[in-house]
Amino acid sequence: MGSTPLTERSLLFVTGKGGVGKTTITAGLAQMLADQGRRVLACEIDAKGDLAGAFEIPPTGFEPVEVTAHLFLMAMDTEASLREYLRLNLKIPVFGRIGPVAKAFDFLATAAPGVREILTLGKFCWEVREQSYDVVVVDSPATGHIVGLLAAPQGINELAKVGLIRNQTDWMLQILADESTTGLVIVTTPEEMPVSETVELAASVREKTSVDLACVVVNRLLPERFGAREQEVFDTLCAPAGVTALTRAIGGDAEPVLSAASLATTLRRSRAVHLETLRTGLPTETPLVLVPELFQRTSGLRATKQVAIHLAEELL
Amino acid sequence: MMVAKAHPIEALLASREIVVTCGPGGVGKTTTAAAAAALAATRLGGRVLVLTVDPARRLADALGLSGIGNEVTEVPAEVFAEAGVSVRGSLSAAMLDTKQSWDSLIAQHAPDIETRDRILANPIYQNISSRFIQSHDYIAMERLYELHSTGEWDLIVVDTPPTRNALDFLDAPARMAEFFSSRLLRWLIAPSRSTLVGLASKPFTQIADRILGTQFLGDITEFFVSLQSMHDGFIERAQAVSRLIADERTSFLVVSSSETVPLREAEFFARELANRNLDVGGVILNKVLPTSLSDPSASAAALTLEDRNPAMTKQLAKKITVDAAVLDRVLTTVTESFSDFSVVARREANARERFPTFGAPLITIPYFSHDIHDMSGLLELARHLIAE
Numbered sequence: 001m002g003s004t005p006l007t008e009r010s011l012l013f014v015t016g017k018g019g020v021g022k023t024t025i026t027a028g029l030a031q032m033l034a035d036q037g038r039r040v041l042a043c044e045i046d047a048k049g050d051l052a053g054a055f056e057i058p059p060t061g062f063e064p065v066e067v068t069a070h071l072f073l074m075a076m077d078t079e080a081s082l083r084e085y086l087r088l089n090l091k092i093p094v095f096g097r098i099g100p101v102a103k104a105f106d107f108l109a110t111a112a113p114g115v116r117e118i119l120t121l122g123k124f125c126w127e128v129r130e131q132s133y134d135v136v137v138v139d140s141p142a143t144g145h146i147v148g149l150l151a152a153p154q155g156i157n158e159l160a161k162v163g164l165i166r167n168q169t170d171w172m173l174q175i176l177a178d179e180s181t182t183g184l185v186i187v188t189t190p191e192e193m194p195v196s197e198t199v200e201l202a203a204s205v206r207e208k209t210s211v212d213l214a215c216v217v218v219n220r221l222l223p224e225r226f227g228a229r230e231q232e233v234f235d236t237l238c239a240p241a242g243v244t245a246l247t248r249a250i251g252g253d254a255e256p257v258l259s260a261a262s263l264a265t266t267l268r269r270s271r272a273v274h275l276e277t278l279r280t281g282l283p284t285e286t287p288l289v290l291v292p293e294l295f296q297r298t299s300g301l302r303a304t305k306q307v308a309i310h311l312a313e314e315l316l
Numbered sequence: 317m318m319v320a321k322a323h324p325i326e327a328l329l330a331s332r333e334i335v336v337t338c339g340p341g342g343v344g345k346t347t348t349a350a351a352a353a354a355l356a357a358t359r360l361g362g363r364v365l366v367l368t369v370d371p372a373r374r375l376a377d378a379l380g381l382s383g384i385g386n387e388v389t390e391v392p393a394e395v396f397a398e399a400g401v402s403v404r405g406s407l408s409a410a411m412l413d414t415k416q417s418w419d420s421l422i423a424q425h426a427p428d429i430e431t432r433d434r435i436l437a438n439p440i441y442q443n444i445s446s447r448f449i450q451s452h453d454y455i456a457m458e459r460l461y462e463l464h465s466t467g468e469w470d471l472i473v474v475d476t477p478p479t480r481n482a483l484d485f486l487d488a489p490a491r492m493a494e495f496f497s498s499r500l501l502r503w504l505i506a507p508s509r510s511t512l513v514g515l516a517s518k519p520f521t522q523i524a525d526r527i528l529g530t531q532f533l534g535d536i537t538e539f540f541v542s543l544q545s546m547h548d549g550f551i552e553r554a555q556a557v558s559r560l561i562a563d564e565r566t567s568f569l570v571v572s573s574s575e576t577v578p579l580r581e582a583e584f585f586a587r588e589l590a591n592r593n594l595d596v597g598g599v600i601l602n603k604v605l606p607t608s609l610s611d612p613s614a615s616a617a618a619l620t621l622e623d624r625n626p627a628m629t630k631q632l633a634k635k636i637t638v639d640a641a642v643l644d645r646v647l648t649t650v651t652e653s654f655s656d657f658s659v660v661a662r663r664e665a666n667a668r669e670r671f672p673t674f675g676a677p678l679i680t681i682p683y684f685s686h687d688i689h690d691m692s693g694l695l696e697l698a699r700h701l702i703a704e
Contacts, residue, residue, distance in 0.1 A: 018341020019578060050577060142341055144477075159439055163529020192374065192687045194342070225649045233638045233646045245635045249628055252617030256608030261653040263606075266685040295656035296663075299576040 004180040006214045006287075007033065007315055011128045011175065012137045013211065015146040015201070016187030017194045021219040024299065025187045025291065026139040027054035028307025032315070034071035035308060038134040041127060045076045045120060045149075051139045056301045072133070081119040085126075117152030118165060118172075125172045128181065143186075143201050150176065150184070150209040176211050183214025188278065190218055190271035199281035213286055217311075218275060220293040222268040225261070238262060289314045323702040324677040325569075328597040329356040329471065332567045334464060334560070335597065338476045338485075339571040340581040344602040347688055347697065348571050348681075349475035350375055353407055354691065355698035358396065361404035362470030367460060369412045369477040378690050379409055386413035388463075399691035405470070410463070412477070417455045425549040431542055440539040453477060454488035454554075461557045486561065486592070493554035567597035570676075574601050574664035583671060590674040599673045600701065604680040609654070609661035618658075622651040679703075 006012070014029065016022035023044075030042035041064055044051035049059035052075075055067045062080035064072035124136050140146050153169040153176065160166045176182050184205060188198040202213055226234055236242050238258055246254035279288065291310045296303055328335065329352060337349040346368055353366035365388065368375065376384045380395030388410040396403040419436065426432035435441050456477055464472055476485050525533055543550075560566060568589050572582035582599070589596050608614050624647065633640035671678065681700045688694060 019343055019573065019575075023577070048581070053577075159535065160529045160532035163525070163532060165532070166529055196374075225653065226646070229639070229642050230646050230649070233642045234650075236636050236638055237643075237646065237650075242636050245632055246621075249632045250617050250620040250624070252613060252620060254617060254621075256606070256611060256614035257618045257621060257650060257654045259606060260609055260657045261650040263657060263683070263685065264653040270685060270687070295659050 004183070004214075005315070006183060006185070006289075007036070009179075009181055009183045009214060010133075010135045011124055011182040012135065012185055012214065013140045013146070013150070013183070014138060014185045014187060015140045015143055016217075017143050017197045020187050020189045020194050022142070022187045023050045023054055023139055024303055024307055025185075025217050025219060025311075026137060027051060027304040028291075028311050029185070030071060030137045031068075031304055031308035032311045033135055033137070034068065035312070036316070037070065039070045039072075040135050040137060041072045041074065041133040042137045042139070043074050043076055043124070044139045045141055046139070049075075051075075054300065054304045076120055076123065078116050078119040081123045085119065085122060088126075114152045114156045114159070115165070117149050118156055118169065120149065121152060121172055121176070122168060125175045128175055129171070143197050146184075146201070147204050147208050150205070150211050154210070173210060176209075179212035179214075182211055184211050185214055185217060187217045187219055189220045190275040190278065192274055195274045195278045195281070198278060202282055202286065213283075215287040215289050216278070216282060217289045217291060218278065219291045220271075221275070221290050222264060222271055222293050224268065225264060231265075234261065234265075323704070325352070325598050325679060326355075326359070326702045328567055328569075330360050332471065332597070333469075333565040334460065334472050334474065335567050335569060336474045336476060336561075337569045337571050337600075339585060340578040343571055343573045343578050344681075345571045346375055346475045347694070348569070348600055348602065348701075349473050350378065350409075351688075351694045351697040352569070352701060353409075353471070353473040354694045355701060356471050356473070357391075357403050357405045357407035358401050358695065359404070363406050363408070363468060364471045364473070365408045365410065365463065365469045366473045366475070367410050367412065367463065368475045369456060374687070374689055376409075378688060378694055379407070380691065381409060384409050384411040386411060386416045395691050399695055401691075401695060412456055412459055414455050417459050421455070421458060422546075425546040425553075427545050431545055435539065435542045438535060438539045438542065440535050453485035454492050456485055457489050457557045457561065458553070461553070461560055464560060486588075486594075489554040489557040489561075493551050493558075562592075562594060564595065567595040569597055570599045572599070572601055573603045574668055576663075576667065579667050579671065586672065586674055586676070596674050596676040598676050599671065599678045600681065601668060601678065602681045603683045604668075605657060605661040605664065605683055607661075607665070609658045610665045614654075615658060618651055618654040621647060622655075 012029065014022060014026040016025070026042065030040050034040045042051060044060075052059045052073060055071075055073060057065070057067060057073070060073045060075050062074060062077040062084075064074040067073050124138060127133055127136050141149055153173045156165060156169050157173075160169075186198050186201060188194040198216060202216070205211060205213055237246060243254055243258065246258070282288075289311065291307060291314070294303055294306055296306075322330070335352065337345050337352070339345055349368065350366050353364050356362065357364040366379075368384065376382065379391045380398075381389055381391065388408050391403075391407040391409065393403060396407075422435050422441075423432055426435065456474075460472065460474055463469065570582050570586045570589070572578045586596055586599060626644075629644050629647065630640050633643045668678065668680070679701060681697060684693075684697070686693075688697060
C-alpha cells in the first residue's frame with residue numbers, strides 16, 4: 001500500500017466528509033500537478049460547480065475546458081458519458097436526446113443498479129487508458145458514497161454475467177486495482193467526526209474495493225504558536241491582572257485580542273489530539289499530508305494556489 | 317402591556333409535529349437535530365423522537381444509548397439527571413437503516429408471500445436496497461411517514477441524509493411515484509409480461525441487451541414485474557409522504573456554518589424550500605466566531621499592540637513580572653492570531669448579513685472549542701438555539 005508516490009499515479013480519487021475542504025484540496029492538487037508540467041484533467045462528479053469555483057471559472061460541462069496551462073476541467077454527466085461510450089465502442093453515432101438511446105439511458109440510470117457509477121468510472125479509466133492526460137484528478141462523492149462508487153465494477157460483475165457492461169468492468173477493474181496507476185486520497189480535518197469517518201473509510205475501502213489508499217490529507221492544521229515559556233507568559237497575560245495591565249498599556253480593551261490567541265491555542269490542542277487518533281487509527285504505511293489552516297477572505301483561486309504550494313512542499 | 321413573545325425556535329418546537337434539519341454536510345446537522353429534540357423534551361414536554369441517519373457512536377453516547385438502531389429506543393431518565401435537568405416529556409431516538417426499512421416496506425405492500433419472497437431474493441432488489449444511493453432519500457421520507465402515522469409522537473425531529481444534491485430527499489417521493497407511473501416502466505413490462513421475447517424487437521431493448529446482457533436485463537425486468545403488483549400502494553404512499561412534507565405541521569431548519577461553500581449550499585437550499593412553499597422555520601449557523609473578533613475597537617487595540625515600542629513591552633513585563641523578550645514574542649503571536657481570526661470572522665459576519673433567510677429567523681451558535689459528547693453539551697447548544 002502507498003508504495004507508488006501520489007505524484008506518479010495517473011488516476012486520483014479525492015474524497016472526504018462534507019466541510020473538510022475536499023474540493024479545495026482537489027483543486028490544489030490539480031494545480032500543483034499542472035505546475036509540475038503534467039497534463040491534468042480535473043473532474044467534478046457532483047456538478048455543483050464548486051470545483052470550477054475554485055478556479056474562478058463558470059461551471060463546466062462534459063467537454064473539458066483548459067483553465068490554465070496543462071490544466072483541464074470537466075463536470076461528469078453520465079448521459080454524455082454513455083453517448084460517448086456508444087459512439088466509441090458500438091459505433092453508434094448519437095446526437096442529442098433522441099429516440100431509443102434517451103429511453104435506454106433513463107432506464108439504465110434509474111433502474112439498473114451500478115450503471116451510473118460504471119459510466120462515471122468508465123470515463124476516467126478510459127482517459128487513463130488512452131493517455132490523453134498524464135493524470136486524472138477526481139473530486140469524488142463524499143465519504144458516505146465513495147465506496148459505492150469504487151465498488152460498483154465488482155457489484156456489476158456479480159450481477160451481469162455477460163454483455164458489454166461485463167466486458168467493460170474487467171479492464172476497468174485492472175486499472176482501478178493497479179496501485180501504480182490509481183490511488184484514493186481521503187481529505188480530513190483534525191476534528192473528531194472527520195477523523196473517525198476517515199479511519200472507518202480507510203478500513204472499508206480496503207475491505208470492499210480494490211483501490212489503494214494513496215494518502216490522507218489533513219487539512220486546516222493549526223501551527224504550534226507557543227513553547228513552554230511562551231505559554232506560561234501568555235497564561236499570566238490572560239489572568240485578570242495581566243488583562244488589566246495590557247489594557248492600560250495599549251489604551252483599549254485587551255480581552256478580545258487575547259481571546260483570539262486563546263481560541264487558537266485551544267483549537268490547536270484539541271486538533272493535536274485528533275491528529276494523534278488519526279495516526280494510530282490508520283495503517284502505519286499510509287502517508288499523512290499536512291496542510292495548514294488558511295486564514296483568508298475567499299475560497300477561490302488564491303486559496304487554490306496556496307494549497308498547491310503547501311501540497312508541493314509536502315509531496316515533492 | 318406587552319406580552320413577551322416566545323423565541324421563534326421554541327415556538328416552532330412547541331407547535332409543529334415534524335421539524336426537519338437540512339443543509340450541507342459537516343456543519344453539525346445531526347448534533348443540532350439532537351439538541352433541538354433534547355430541548356423540546358426538557359423544556360416543552362411531550363413525546364419527542366429524533367430520527368437520525370448518522371450512525372455516529374458519539375451521538376448514541378451523548379444520548380446515553382449503547383447504540384442507535386432501526387428500532388426506536390428511549391433515552392434513559394438518568395442521562396437527563398446527570399446533566400442536571402429533568403425531562404418533562406420523553407426523548408427517543410431511532411436511526412435509519414436503509415436495507416431494513418426497504419424490507420419492511422416490501423413486506424407491507426406485497427400482495428402475497430410469494431411476491432414478497434421473490435422480490436426480497438431478487439439480486440437487483442438486494443443491490444438497490446443496500447447499495448443504491450438514491451434509495452436512501454426515498455426511504456428516509458418513507459420512514460418518517462411511517463413513524464408519524466403511528467400517532468405516538470408529539471414531535472419528530474429529522475436529520476436528513478447527506479445527499480449529493482441537498483434536495484434529493486424532498487423530490488424522492490414524487491420521483492418514486494413518477495417512476496412507477498412512467499410510460500417506460502409500463503412499456504417495459506406490458507407487452508408480454510415477464511418474457512423478453514416480445515421486447516427483443518424494440519431498438520431500446522436491443523441496446524439495453526447488448527450493454528447489460530440478457531440475464532441481467534432479465535433480473536431487472538423480473539424485479540419490476542414483481543414490484544408492479546405493489547404499484548398502487550407505492551404511489552399512494554409516495555403521495556402521502558409528499559403531502560406530509562408540505563403540510564403546515566412540518567417545518568424546516570436550514571443548518572450551516574458561515575464558511576463560503578456551505579453557506580452557498582445553504583442559501584440554495586433555503587431558496588428552493590421557499591420556492592416550493594415549504595416552511596423555513598429558521599436558519600441556524602453553527603461554529604460562529606466571537607463577534608469581538610470583528611469589533612472595530614478590538615481591531616484598534618490589536619493595532620496599537622502590533623505597533624508597540626520596546627519601552628512599553630519592558631514596562632508591561634515588569635508590571636506582570638515576566639521576561640521581556642518572551643513577552644515580546646508572545647505579543648507578536650497574539651497580534652498575529654487576532655489578525656488571522658479576525659479576517660475569517662469579518663468575512664463570515666459579512667456573509668451572514670447577506671444571507672437571504674426568506675423571512676425566517678437567523679440563529680447563530682458560537683464556536684465550541686470542545687466536542688459535544690454528552691447531554692450537557694447538547695443542552696448547551698440548545699440554549700443558544702433559543703438565546704435572545
